[in-house]
Amino acid sequence: MYSQALNTKDTAAADSSPQADRFQARIDAEERIEPNDWMPDAYRRTLIRQISQHAHSEIVGMLPEGNWITRAPSLRRKAALLAKVQDEGGHGLYLYSAAETLGVSREELTDQLLSGRAKYSSIFNYPTLSWADIGTIGWLVDGAAIMNQIPLCRCSFGPYARAMIRVCREESFHQRQGYEIMLTLCRGTAEQKAMAQDALNRWWWPCLMMFGPPDTESAHSDTSMRWKIKRFTNDALRQKFVDATVPQGHFLGLTFPDPDLRFDEAAGHWRFGTIDWDEFRRVLAGNGPCNRERLSARQKAHADGAWVREAALAHAAKHRKAA
Amino acid sequence: MATTSITIDETPRVRSFLALADDALILGHRTSEWTGHAPTLEEELALANIALDLIGQARALYQATGYAEDELAYLRDPPQFRNALLAELPNGDFAFTIARLFLVSVASDLLWRGAMGSDDPDLAAIAAKAEKETAYHVRHTAEWLIRLGDGTGESHRRAQDAIETLWAYTGEVTAGIDRAAWLRVVSPILVRATLTQPADGWMQSGGRDGRHTEHLGHLLAEMQILPRSYPGAVW
Numbered sequence: 001m002y003s004q005a006l007n008t009k010d011t012a013a014a015d016s017s018p019q020a021d022r023f024q025a026r027i028d029a030e031e032r033i034e035p036n037d038w039m040p041d042a043y044r045r046t047l048i049r050q051i052s053q054h055a056h057s058e059i060v061g062m063l064p065e066g067n068w069i070t071r072a073p074s075l076r077r078k079a080a081l082l083a084k085v086q087d088e089g090g091h092g093l094y095l096y097s098a099a100e101t102l103g104v105s106r107e108e109l110t111d112q113l114l115s116g117r118a119k120y121s122s123i124f125n126y127p128t129l130s131w132a133d134i135g136t137i138g139w140l141v142d143g144a145a146i147m148n149q150i151p152l153c154r155c156s157f158g159p160y161a162r163a164m165i166r167v168c169r170e171e172s173f174h175q176r177q178g179y180e181i182m183l184t185l186c187r188g189t190a191e192q193k194a195m196a197q198d199a200l201n202r203w204w205w206p207c208l209m210m211f212g213p214p215d216t217e218s219a220h221s222d223t224s225m226r227w228k229i230k231r232f233t234n235d236a237l238r239q240k241f242v243d244a245t246v247p248q249g250h251f252l253g254l255t256f257p258d259p260d261l262r263f264d265e266a267a268g269h270w271r272f273g274t275i276d277w278d279e280f281r282r283v284l285a286g287n288g289p290c291n292r293e294r295l296s297a298r299q300k301a302h303a304d305g306a307w308v309r310e311a312a313l314a315h316a317a318k319h320r321k322a323a
Numbered sequence: 324m325a326t327t328s329i330t331i332d333e334t335p336r337v338r339s340f341l342a343l344a345d346d347a348l349i350l351g352h353r354t355s356e357w358t359g360h361a362p363t364l365e366e367e368l369a370l371a372n373i374a375l376d377l378i379g380q381a382r383a384l385y386q387a388t389g390y391a392e393d394e395l396a397y398l399r400d401p402p403q404f405r406n407a408l409l410a411e412l413p414n415g416d417f418a419f420t421i422a423r424l425f426l427v428s429v430a431s432d433l434l435w436r437g438a439m440g441s442d443d444p445d446l447a448a449i450a451a452k453a454e455k456e457t458a459y460h461v462r463h464t465a466e467w468l469i470r471l472g473d474g475t476g477e478s479h480r481r482a483q484d485a486i487e488t489l490w491a492y493t494g495e496v497t498a499g500i501d502r503a504a505w506l507r508v509v510s511p512i513l514v515r516a517t518l519t520q521p522a523d524g525w526m527q528s529g530g531r532d533g534r535h536t537e538h539l540g541h542l543l544a545e546m547q548i549l550p551r552s553y554p555g556a557v558w
């Protein structure tokens with residue numbers, strides 16, 4: 001579902017070797033870097049971190065939406081939600097494979113997630129409390145993900161860029177599906193509309209945080225931009241998202257939980273209020289409403305599945321011997 | 324006037340469609356409960372696929388009864404459900420989930436194969452699609468059962484426990500087909516899995532007549548909560 005601009009610092013010391021110069025020249029010429037090509041260590045580390053955070057986000061993201069599969073209000077919605085959550089799992093698998101081309105194993109990455117060392121998108125640490133949350137996640141969370149991921153289709157690292165093309169196609173389908181759920185609720189009974197408004201109230205600000213810290217705080221963006229892993233700044237993408245989303249919300253007849261939201265005629269942008277960055281840092285540091293629950297659900301699935309994975313390995317070993 | 328329950332005129336055709344559809348819906352629902360919690364990422368995708376196939380089959384069958392699919396799924400009470408008891412049992416561990424899916428899928432596959440030649444064009448069409456899906460479910464779950472049975476000591480014990488618990492519920496599942504034909508598929512897989520086949524003894528039944536286990540009420544309470552809480556709302 002989603003890659004968050006977490007902008008973890010890396011020691012990207014300026015490398016001025018001839019190899020590094022050739023590498024940068026290829027990037028500048030918009031060539032794709034492939035797994036067997038030479039690349040600076042910091043480029044490799046940055047990508048492993050970003051792709052694996054993205055993969056972890058897909059996997060953890062299955063939990064809040066999975067919470068409503070058994071309570072989806074119609075069979076059509078149930079099938080669509082199940083297929084959507086399955087898509088997230090598929091994205092995770094795809095992304096772990098892309099990360100593996102950089103010389104890291106899926107087991108190592110999973111271990112980083114389960115031990116709490118790896119980050120994943122902060123948005124999944126919020127609870128899904130009503131059916132409208134499923135519509136809102138599709139509309140806003142997947143909408144934000146698309147803003148972030150469309151530029152990644154042109155990322156300089158080939159396997160990541162190619163994975164994003166397929167992922168974006170599916171995300172845009174999810175986004176339309178989510179908006180359609182919201183539309184149905186907003187055209188439904190007063191109770192359904194209230195459900196939709198409540199969901200927007202709770203998800204709006206956390207969604208704006210999905211684009212990561214403001215540009216003034218993310219100096220590290222520069223390196224990623226130079227390497228063409230990142231093409232737009234956090235604030236530019238956030239503004240693009242707000243501009244696209246606000247009219248959609250108004251079309252639904254919903255109000256945004258931001259008294260400062262207003263249209264700036266001169267600039268042609270929707271201006272929004274101040275984001276609570278303390279909340280963002282707190283949730284990222286592990287103190288969101290569901291951090292512990294999400295991580296322990298992943299740990300439990302992994303632990304409960306240990307005997308299954310061992311059985312499959314034991315069976316394969318017996319057959320290798322027999323062969 | 325919005326309703327929170329419906330009455331069905333259960334002609335023999337409707338009743339037979341409901342039995343098939345309820346089996347698929349309830350088992351699909353149970354299988355979907357694994358989403359996000361499966362032992363491997365690949366199995367996460369496979370179980371979701373199986374659940375989707377089953378829910379899709381249920382929808383096609385409900386639609387063919389002439390009643391609205393959502394009314395049938397969301398507005399009937401437990402005694403109106405016609406699924407076999409086996410489908411509604413809680414998932415248990417992965418061995419129980421796989422063993423159940425295997426035992427049911429073998430029966431369903433035989434049933435769909437027979438139904439492909441049915442005079443009822445709806446049933447024949449649904450069977451043609453469902454048989455392909457079910458053949459995959461049989462293959463996938465048989466491969467897992469073999470690995471679990473012939474894996475480690477722990478996986479063998481879990482798989483054997485599952486088969487023994489489930490066996491008494493298989494009578495209802497094979498009632499509409501030739502049990503000997505079902506055993507001709509099941510037994511060789513149990514042998515390859517080094518599992519002991521339980522003797523046929525007392526068989527639990529009642530689901531087809533609406534006498535269910537304690538578990539169905541809980542499952543439906545969860546599944547039906549929104550349409551029951553907001554009568555008449557469109558989702």
